[in-house]
Amino acid sequence: MFHRTLAGLLCVWATASAADPVSLSDYVQADVAQARIGQLLFYDKILSGNRNIACGTCHHHDLGGADGLSLGIGEGGQGIGAERTAGTGGDAIRKRIPRNAPALWNLGHVSVTTLFHDGRLSVSDIYGNGYDSPAEEWLPQGLDTVLAAQALFPLVAQFEMAGNPSENEIAGAVHDRIDAAWPILAQRVRTIPAYGEMFVDAFDHIDDPSQVTIVDIGNAIGAFIALEWQSFDSPYDALLLDGTPLPDDAERGRVLFFGDAGCSACHSGPLFTDQDFHAVGLPAFGPGRTRRFDPMPRDVGRMGETDLLEDAYRFRTPSLRNVALTAPYGHNGAYPTLDLMVRHMADPVAMSAIWTPQMAALPDVPWLAGGDLAIRSDIREMARQAAALDVTPVILRDSEVADLVAFLGALTGKTALTRPMGRPDAVPSGLPVD
Incomplete structure (x- = not known):
């Protein structure tokens, strides 16, 4: 379990509260x-x-x-989100999108x-x-x-x-x-x-x-x-700007996030991302992002861009602002809830062992189902992915997981669901708007 001192907590508060608030001047002009x-x-x-x-x-x-899916349904599909279907006949999709949108x-x-x-x-x-x-x-x-x-x-x-x-x-x-x-x-x-x-x-x-x-x-x-998609009016921003306190559970989660849970080691800066790449051991499934010379249904992550072995299975750290609105989680959408994703980041090996395909939001595509889990049968590939892990496990009580989830919820902008332009009712081509 964690051992905390008053001095340590004060240090955590100083680190967290010293972050510069986000403002309009921090965005590119458009x-x-x-x-x-x-x-x-x-x-x-x-x-x-x-x-x-x-x-x-x-x-x-x-x-x-x-899109609310683990792996998207692209060209040929119909509808949006969980209701999106994979098309029929000649329009039927030939492959799932290999990564989460x-x-x-x-x-x-x-x-x-x-x-x-x-x-x-x-x-x-x-x-x-x-x-x-x-x-x-x-x-x-x-x-x-x-x-x-x-x-x-x-x-x-x-x-x-x-x-x-x-x-x-x-x-x-x-x-x-x-x-x-x-x-x-x-x-x-x-x-x-x-x-x-x-x-x-x-x-x-x-x-x-x-x-x-x-x-x-x-x-x-x-x-x-x-x-x-600018958003910087969350309860956490109010804390930084004028000291408005977070709810008790979110405040406990904030202290954990910047302290013993170690989340801020990667989820740092104004957008809660270090913009870097890390291997976090998410369960593998789907068609993979295959390369012409490597047709295996695997996703080697950053290595696919750099061709450096040390980049294998590393993926870009996502921003956590409004993260409560964007399930499922992970580069392949492996987990449907923040609770499960937090637990995975605390102990990737243990969570990968209990992960089931039912956790993934994958619309039914019978003609692709045989390949959805094919990579998991490759013992050597699974061993390679398990060996590439940048996460140091921590022990979290259930109550601490709940507090971290509450803090992540406090990163949701108050106006996040009220965008300045929104979805248009019609477009100049006259084609239907999803």
């Missing part, structure tokens, strides 16, 4: 008119190969900016320079376009932020939004080279009169709709995400 275009594009299926899925399908306002909260904060669970997109001059990304030198110039750059990649991902090569011109172009599809998507958008007019009005360098490129589309979506 143009509201451009963001309003981005709001429409975010929910417009015109940006998908088969015109059947939008960014908002998997990052929905009603689901805290995520991350929420979008506070991604416009200036501290965010790396995105995706494996960090495969980051601010960098390595390719001369401002970013180290899967598109390498083919990522176009002029993207304002890492958010704008990120917005382009789901559009050209086969199982997320592009579709299969034989189905549409977008997927076929991607098959040739990653950047070949972006001009086609830009033409789709700019030839819709309402979009063309909005781009001319919102962007100083655009005098005619024919000038709209994928860069402008990315910048609009990036502006929307940066403005829409």
Whole structure:
């Protein structure tokens, strides 16, 4: 059990309360008119190969900016959240999305320079376009932020939004080279009169709709995400700003979080993330994020980007702001509740031993079910993953787990569910809005 001293608790309080409050000045500047275009594009299926899925399908306002699933149902599916189905006939999905859809909260904060669970997109001059990304030198110039750059990649991902090569011109172009599809998507958008007019009005360098490129589309979506998902009015922020006390259980959880439980070793800073990568031993399942030369249904995490063995099975530390709104948890959504996730982080080995597939929110897909747990039968791979663990176990009583969960709940913004723009009722393409 933990042993605490008064001096130790005072030290913890000083450390926790000295954190700088988050303010508007901590976010990248974004143009509201451009963001309003981005709001429409975010929910417009015109940006998908088969015109059947939008960014908002998997990052929905009603689901805290995520999709409520462990592993998403991408292109070909129907509906949102737990009700999303895997499609039928020729539209049926061929693969689950291999990772949990991350929420979008506070991604416009200036501290965010790396995105995706494996960090495969980051601010960098390595390719001369401002970013180290899967598109390498083919990522176009002029993207304002890492958010704008990120917005382009789901559009050209086969199982997320592009579709299969034989189905549409977008997927076929991607098959040739990653950047070949972006001009086609830009033409789709700019030839819709309402979009063309909005781009001319919102962007100083655009005098005619024919000038709209994928860069402008990315910048609009990036502006929307940066403005829409700002959240820094939680009870914890009130504590930092004016000393408003937390409820007793949340206060006990705060002391644990910054103290003996060790959570703040990785969940640090204003967004409660060190922006680094750690192996936390989550139970393996799903199709994995396979590589061309490694078809095993496994996910090697950061190593898939760096090719460094020491990065194997490490994933980016998620922000904990509004975490109570974004279940399930982990890079693959292994746990349905914060209680279970906290218990896993306290003792990954013990929790992995009692994990069951029923804990995962996986919509029924009979034709994929045989592969959902295939990786768990690979004894050597399971041993490799178990050996890569950056977590030092701690002993937590049930009451302490409950207190930590209460503190995590105190990181929920008071206006988190009331966003400034929200989900549009309709989009200029006329396609249905999820």
